[in-house]
Amino acid sequence: MLSVNTFRLIALCGVFLLPSANAAPFQFDEKTYRQDVETLASDEFEGRGPLSKGETLTVEYLEKAYKAIGLKPGFGDSYRQAVPMAKITADQTMQLTIADVVLNNGSDFTARTEQIQPQVSLDNSDVIFVGYGINAPEYKWNDYANVDVKGKTLIMLVNDPGFATQDPDIFKGNAMTYYGRWTYKYEEAARQGAKAVFIVHETAPAAYGWNVVENSNTNTKYTLVDNHKNQSHIGVMGWVQHHGAQKIFSAAGLDYDTLKLTAAKPGFKAIPLKLKANLTLKNQIELATSYNVAGILPGSSQADEWVIMHAHWDHLGKTVQDGKTRIYNGAVDNASGVAGVLQLARHFKAQNKVPKRSILFTAFTAEETGLIGAQYFAANPPVPTKQLVSFLNIDGMNVGKGVNYILRYGQGVSELETYLDDAAKAQGRTVKADPRPQNGLMFRSDHFALAQQGVPGLMFMSLGDTDPDYIAHKYHQDADDYDASWNLGGVEQDLGLISDIIEKLANNNDWPKWLEESDFKKRRAMDGK
Template sequence: MNTFRLLALFGVLLLPNVNATPFQFDEKTYRQDVETLASDKFEGRGPLSQGETLTVEYLEKAYKAIGLKPGFGDSYRQAVPMAKITADQTMQLTIPDVVFNNGRDFTARTEQIQPQVSLDNSDIVFVGYGINAPEYQWNDYANIDVKDKTVIVLVNDPGFATQDPNVFKGNAMTYYGRWTYKYEEAARQGAKAVFIVHETAPAAYGWNVVENSNTNTKYTLVDDQNNQSHIGVMGWIQHSTAQTVFQKAGLDFDKVKLTAAKAGFKAIALNLKANLVVKNTIELATSYNVAGLLPGTSQSDEWLVMHAHWDHLGKTVQDGKTVILNGAVDNASGVAGVMQLARHFNAQDKAPKRSILFTAFTAEETGLIGAQYFASNPPVPTKQLVSFLNIDGMNVGKGVDYILRYGHGVSQLETYLDAAAKAQGRTVKADPRPQNGLMFRSDHFALAQQGVPGLLFMSLGDTDPDYIAHKYHQGADDYDANWHLGGVKQDLALISDIIEKLANNNDWPKWLEESDFKKLRAQDGK
């Protein structure tokens, strides 16, 4: 097929369905959904809590009322086996004779299913960014044995540190910069503990986010070995804490840090010992993903997924007071948006050719746990999933003349985004903060790891500069009756346009850049 015919065919695939009813935003229902899900009654929607029970019941009732079929066989729920781990927050970290206080100076937790994890005179090694990336000719663990030791690593990756486009991906974070990768690689290397040095710019959030996210109950999937392959201690330390530790080793942390961004960096044994006891209360329980299905017609075995995670951080204690982290924008706004889309498509006179699965997963905030379980245990094989569209926080303010694109040249879904934005008279704007690695921080990434291409729709701090600093993962993320919601309306209409096209054509959007994702999709014959 020649280039002209190929482009013409792809243009036809992007044409809207002339029989489709334009998206109608039901503001009253949307507000009701967000206000309810983000109310104190729902206790911050923490997994394995009374808040989860209320949330799952609310979603299941809504999906039934909309007219969706059960998404998991005969059930709207997918059971996700999890452990609820609550660490004793009176812990202290000692290196070697300096005592650091939990919350203020460091955080520590574990995903291992055991009542206590300890560091007993554990040798400390600084391993730079903690990255082993053959494709970038980079290995911070080269020629160093960290088995059963405590490693200190830097957040983000050398590309951000140098701002050199020839180092990793320059300012744009790679997965090697994510805290999840740091823990995974250290575990592969045999380390006992990891402490990531927090700095606001490379982390993309302040210490308050780290503290709120890691000093309350956490959750994890459970394997048949009680997660013993996971790192023993998953920690963060303040920049000032790192400076003190390195000073004790006779080193200047800020000078040593600069050397870690250069090729050929060699790990440094600090000749210091770490001592810490993490005592855990463990509860094995079941959480739930929720999904409703709109069956397709002629291509019903091909599924499109429209998603938003339902969970937030539950409750925490600050200054002796219980604070409910309601997560109105993150992500009650997204869950309510998915329900709006479900109502719209179920109300169409003609069902789509492909099936549409409307999903809400558990425990995104703890590391994409619900998404990981779904990706490993999908209701149909992942090779039948056309794409995964993911809302993680909506623009509850006024509409804007652009839509953000996370990543560039990643998959052909970007073409759909371009077309839908153009139809609205909007432009597509590159992620203004590629260093934040948002491509790897929400549920679509778990499906990408199985080869399913996705799009992320996120408006957390872009239209509200105050959000990240004072609301994100904090008690101030509450529903506000004064929200304009113009941004929600226009973004849901845009997403509706993309769903309409994908649900009624024969296209299988492909990965563009070379990656493990692309290889997996190719193995599926897509």
């Protein structure tokens, strides 16, 4: 019999939720879901910051939940995977000076480092404008051609030239490629030998306001500890406000807006600004261990083949500003997703029939600081990556009413898109393309770390899609709190869809393939898949 919540959803959406022919109907336990979200997003959990009291409470809560559900430990005899990390807290009284331009931390720029050093300094560092900071041979684009950036400070634009031009023949037009992500820009600059990077922030190409940059970069940050051999990281990872960039270029006798247009054209050449940058970045460093958490439902006939269902457990923790404590509870991002994974785990454990393949239910640390927990898991999986069938990732759920569509992030990426199409059709829903492809969400959550190891994935995200106010006033803000008035029709709807996909993947012999040519496809081929 359909639940009261399901009938409510039918009335709201005009769609009928049909389970897979071989699966028991997904039963949404609204009371337990609300309890999980409310607890994880409570002030007591202090914003679930890694290496904090909030982490201790979160990991203990998840471990207890996995045991109560009846899942086996996901890492040998433990539910925890130790992730060696450094907690780096920068002194926020710093200033950045470039020529006679003085920029104030927080309001004008941000700076941090992933190098485990008590101090990183820029002492009269040469400043070079390198356009978008991209070296992409497949697009015949190299902003580093014929310029020596070793030891220097780079200023670069956010996103990629495709977004700037809206030309589908340049990169992927409006849809951001990985070359537009800030993570890539810092990584490539480090490979080129630069000392510092300052990415110019503009809201449209960044896909979020300066408040997100400031909140995400002016508090404690984290990095993996790899025997302290992390000098491959850029020394200074910075952002600068648009108005600050205009002042810097003006000091060099140049016009920022004119050069921005030039940088979006093929053949752009880096421009030394003939200015010197000075900054002292002082850090407090704490070496500690964070944890990924996982529980497994062992399969039967194909138990060595794993389907992964995931949501990152961390958020931004808490800060003290002007004597006031601000707690970033991350109720939607991503307590809603973690609670969703627990619902799915309960559903599959309650089935009479054991799936053929094993299902691993995971929650990783430090997604908000650059997918750190996911990167560690991808490099140190409990079984070889060739045994990982797929990675399904929830990063924020639709806590409002159900809708007649599901969002697809990316197009023509992998055969998992067919699974999404089929599951949506079974619910009477359509698959809708990402309405904001310029945001590059394909590269901004934990599934991407597994994709880099060749494991195909799907992301399920609803951040602002049904709540236009969310991105502007709640995303990475202290207003992302649990609300007892949430309808949760969208959560019930999407968990039903995801359970259908898991059921199929866990009971067939399919190995979903990458469709487009990419490094992901090449990596999967190395595993013989």
